[in-house]
Amino acid sequence: MKRITYLSALAVFCFTMAAGTLHAQDTNSDEHTIGIAIPTVALVDIEPEASKNITMNFVAPTEAGMPIEAPTANADLWLNYSVIPSGSTATATVTVSLNALIPGVDIDVIAGADAGGGDGNMGTPLGSVTLTETGQAFIDNIGASYTGDGENNGHQLTYSLDVSGGGTSDYSALFASDNTVIVTYTISE
DSSP states (O other): OHHHHHHHHHHHHHHHHHHHHHHTTOOSOOOOOOOOOOOOEEEEEEEOGGGOOOOOOOBOOSSTTOOOBOOOOEEEEEEEEEEEOSSTTOOEEEEEEESSOOTTOEEEEEEOOOOSSSEEOOOEEOOOEEOOSSOEEEEEEEOSEEOOSSTTSSEEEEEEEEOSSSTTOOGGGOOOOOOOOOEEEEEEO
16 A cells, blocks of 8 residues: 555656646746738829820810910829838839820929828929920829828829920921820839
Protein backbone atom coordinates (compact mmCIF):
# COMPACT_ATOMS: atom_id res chain seq x y z
CA MET A 1 0.00 0.00 0.00
CA LYS A 2 2.92 2.27 0.66
CA ARG A 3 4.00 1.78 -2.88
CA ILE A 4 0.61 2.77 -4.32
CA THR A 5 0.52 5.89 -2.12
CA TYR A 6 4.04 6.75 -3.19
CA LEU A 7 3.14 6.28 -6.88
CA SER A 8 -0.06 8.29 -6.45
CA ALA A 9 1.83 11.11 -4.78
CA LEU A 10 4.43 11.00 -7.55
CA ALA A 11 1.70 11.14 -10.21
CA VAL A 12 0.03 14.13 -8.51
CA PHE A 13 3.41 15.88 -8.21
CA CYS A 14 4.24 15.25 -11.92
CA PHE A 15 0.76 16.44 -13.00
CA THR A 16 1.11 19.59 -10.88
CA MET A 17 4.55 20.29 -12.33
CA ALA A 18 3.32 19.74 -15.89
CA ALA A 19 0.34 22.02 -15.32
CA GLY A 20 2.60 24.64 -13.78
CA THR A 21 4.92 24.42 -16.75
CA LEU A 22 2.06 24.99 -19.16
CA HIS A 23 1.05 28.19 -17.38
CA ALA A 24 4.57 29.42 -16.84
CA GLN A 25 4.65 30.92 -20.41
CA ASP A 26 1.73 33.25 -19.78
CA THR A 27 2.37 36.76 -18.51
CA ASN A 28 0.21 39.78 -17.80
CA SER A 29 0.44 40.87 -21.47
CA ASP A 30 0.71 39.35 -24.92
CA GLU A 31 0.89 40.61 -28.49
CA HIS A 32 0.31 39.68 -32.12
CA THR A 33 0.66 41.40 -35.51
CA ILE A 34 -1.92 42.78 -37.93
CA GLY A 35 -0.89 43.09 -41.58
CA ILE A 36 -2.34 46.20 -43.23
CA ALA A 37 -1.87 47.01 -46.93
CA ILE A 38 -2.82 50.43 -48.33
CA PRO A 39 -2.87 50.41 -52.14
CA THR A 40 -1.64 53.19 -54.40
CA VAL A 41 -4.73 54.79 -56.00
CA ALA A 42 -5.00 57.17 -58.96
CA LEU A 43 -8.53 57.27 -60.41
CA VAL A 44 -10.26 60.04 -62.33
CA ASP A 45 -13.64 60.34 -64.03
CA ILE A 46 -15.97 62.88 -65.55
CA GLU A 47 -19.54 63.20 -64.27
CA PRO A 48 -22.37 62.90 -64.96
CA GLU A 49 -21.40 59.65 -66.67
CA ALA A 50 -24.64 59.36 -68.65
CA SER A 51 -24.31 62.78 -70.31
CA LYS A 52 -20.64 63.68 -70.31
CA ASN A 53 -20.53 64.38 -74.07
CA ILE A 54 -21.37 68.01 -74.70
CA THR A 55 -22.08 70.07 -77.84
CA MET A 56 -21.01 73.67 -78.30
CA ASN A 57 -21.99 75.36 -81.58
CA PHE A 58 -20.99 78.75 -82.90
CA VAL A 59 -23.85 81.02 -84.02
CA ALA A 60 -23.80 82.57 -87.49
CA PRO A 61 -24.22 86.36 -87.62
CA THR A 62 -27.44 87.84 -88.94
CA GLU A 63 -25.77 91.08 -89.98
CA ALA A 64 -23.11 91.41 -92.66
CA GLY A 65 -19.75 92.46 -91.30
CA MET A 66 -20.17 90.67 -87.94
CA PRO A 67 -18.20 87.60 -86.77
CA ILE A 68 -19.61 84.26 -85.74
CA GLU A 69 -20.63 84.25 -82.08
CA ALA A 70 -19.09 81.83 -79.62
CA PRO A 71 -21.53 79.64 -77.72
CA THR A 72 -22.24 80.24 -74.06
CA ALA A 73 -19.67 78.62 -71.78
CA ASN A 74 -20.61 75.09 -70.70
CA ALA A 75 -20.30 74.17 -67.00
CA ASP A 76 -22.27 70.89 -67.01
CA LEU A 77 -19.39 68.53 -66.14
CA TRP A 78 -17.53 67.64 -62.95
CA LEU A 79 -14.10 66.07 -62.49
CA ASN A 80 -13.93 63.48 -59.67
CA TYR A 81 -10.78 61.75 -58.40
CA SER A 82 -9.47 59.40 -55.73
CA VAL A 83 -5.77 59.41 -54.80
CA ILE A 84 -3.50 57.52 -52.43
CA PRO A 85 0.09 58.49 -53.35
CA SER A 86 2.95 55.97 -53.40
CA GLY A 87 4.88 57.79 -50.67
CA SER A 88 4.39 60.33 -47.90
CA THR A 89 5.78 63.23 -49.96
CA ALA A 90 4.37 62.21 -53.36
CA THR A 91 1.52 64.12 -54.97
CA ALA A 92 -0.54 63.60 -58.11
CA THR A 93 -1.39 65.91 -61.00
CA VAL A 94 -4.31 65.86 -63.40
CA THR A 95 -3.32 66.71 -66.95
CA VAL A 96 -5.67 67.51 -69.83
CA SER A 97 -5.20 67.11 -73.57
CA LEU A 98 -7.12 67.11 -76.83
CA ASN A 99 -6.91 64.44 -79.54
CA ALA A 100 -6.98 66.99 -82.39
CA LEU A 101 -7.03 70.74 -82.86
CA ILE A 102 -9.81 72.51 -84.75
CA PRO A 103 -8.27 75.05 -87.14
CA GLY A 104 -8.88 78.58 -85.91
CA VAL A 105 -10.63 77.59 -82.65
CA ASP A 106 -9.32 77.61 -79.08
CA ILE A 107 -11.04 75.29 -76.62
CA ASP A 108 -10.45 76.56 -73.09
CA VAL A 109 -11.28 74.77 -69.85
CA ILE A 110 -11.04 75.88 -66.25
CA ALA A 111 -11.58 73.86 -63.07
CA GLY A 112 -13.44 75.36 -60.15
CA ALA A 113 -12.33 74.85 -56.56
CA ASP A 114 -13.16 71.48 -55.01
CA ALA A 115 -16.85 71.36 -54.03
CA GLY A 116 -16.09 69.86 -50.60
CA GLY A 117 -17.91 66.51 -50.90
CA GLY A 118 -14.86 64.39 -50.07
CA ASP A 119 -11.88 64.48 -47.76
CA GLY A 120 -8.09 64.77 -47.82
CA ASN A 121 -5.57 67.02 -49.53
CA MET A 122 -7.42 68.24 -52.62
CA GLY A 123 -5.50 69.54 -55.57
CA THR A 124 -5.08 73.12 -56.70
CA PRO A 125 -6.65 74.13 -60.04
CA LEU A 126 -4.06 75.89 -62.21
CA GLY A 127 -6.42 78.29 -63.99
CA SER A 128 -7.69 78.35 -67.55
CA VAL A 129 -5.98 76.00 -70.00
CA THR A 130 -6.17 76.27 -73.79
CA LEU A 131 -6.33 72.64 -74.85
CA THR A 132 -3.62 71.19 -77.09
CA GLU A 133 -2.59 67.72 -78.19
CA THR A 134 0.07 67.73 -75.47
CA GLY A 135 -1.02 67.03 -71.90
CA GLN A 136 -0.92 70.13 -69.70
CA ALA A 137 -1.02 70.32 -65.91
CA PHE A 138 -4.56 71.22 -64.90
CA ILE A 139 -4.92 70.36 -61.18
CA ASP A 140 -1.71 70.03 -59.17
CA ASN A 141 -0.50 68.97 -55.69
CA ILE A 142 -3.18 66.33 -55.07
CA GLY A 143 -2.42 64.38 -51.90
CA ALA A 144 -4.31 61.49 -50.35
CA SER A 145 -7.89 62.47 -51.07
CA TYR A 146 -11.24 61.70 -52.65
CA THR A 147 -13.66 64.26 -54.06
CA GLY A 148 -16.94 62.42 -53.68
CA ASP A 149 -18.61 60.80 -56.66
CA GLY A 150 -20.96 62.28 -59.23
CA GLU A 151 -22.32 65.67 -60.15
CA ASN A 152 -21.68 68.53 -57.72
CA ASN A 153 -18.60 66.75 -56.34
CA GLY A 154 -14.99 67.42 -57.21
CA HIS A 155 -14.11 70.25 -59.55
CA GLN A 156 -16.68 71.82 -61.87
CA LEU A 157 -15.36 72.09 -65.43
CA THR A 158 -16.19 75.15 -67.52
CA TYR A 159 -15.52 74.98 -71.26
CA SER A 160 -15.46 77.98 -73.59
CA LEU A 161 -14.61 78.44 -77.28
CA ASP A 162 -12.68 81.33 -78.79
CA VAL A 163 -11.89 82.46 -82.36
CA SER A 164 -10.81 86.01 -81.51
CA GLY A 165 -7.12 85.52 -82.22
CA GLY A 166 -5.92 85.00 -78.66
CA GLY A 167 -3.96 81.83 -77.86
CA THR A 168 -3.75 79.67 -80.98
CA SER A 169 -7.10 80.73 -82.47
CA ASP A 170 -7.03 82.37 -85.88
CA TYR A 171 -10.27 83.59 -87.50
CA SER A 172 -8.68 83.36 -90.96
CA ALA A 173 -8.17 79.58 -90.48
CA LEU A 174 -11.89 78.87 -89.98
CA PHE A 175 -13.98 76.88 -92.45
CA ALA A 176 -17.46 75.36 -92.21
CA SER A 177 -17.24 71.93 -90.55
CA ASP A 178 -18.75 69.64 -87.94
CA ASN A 179 -16.08 68.55 -85.49
CA THR A 180 -15.90 66.13 -82.62
CA VAL A 181 -12.82 66.17 -80.43
CA ILE A 182 -11.89 64.04 -77.44
CA VAL A 183 -10.73 65.69 -74.22
CA THR A 184 -8.64 63.36 -72.04
CA TYR A 185 -7.96 63.83 -68.32
CA THR A 186 -5.10 61.78 -66.87
CA ILE A 187 -4.07 61.54 -63.21
CA SER A 188 -0.59 60.44 -62.21
CA GLU A 189 2.20 61.15 -59.73
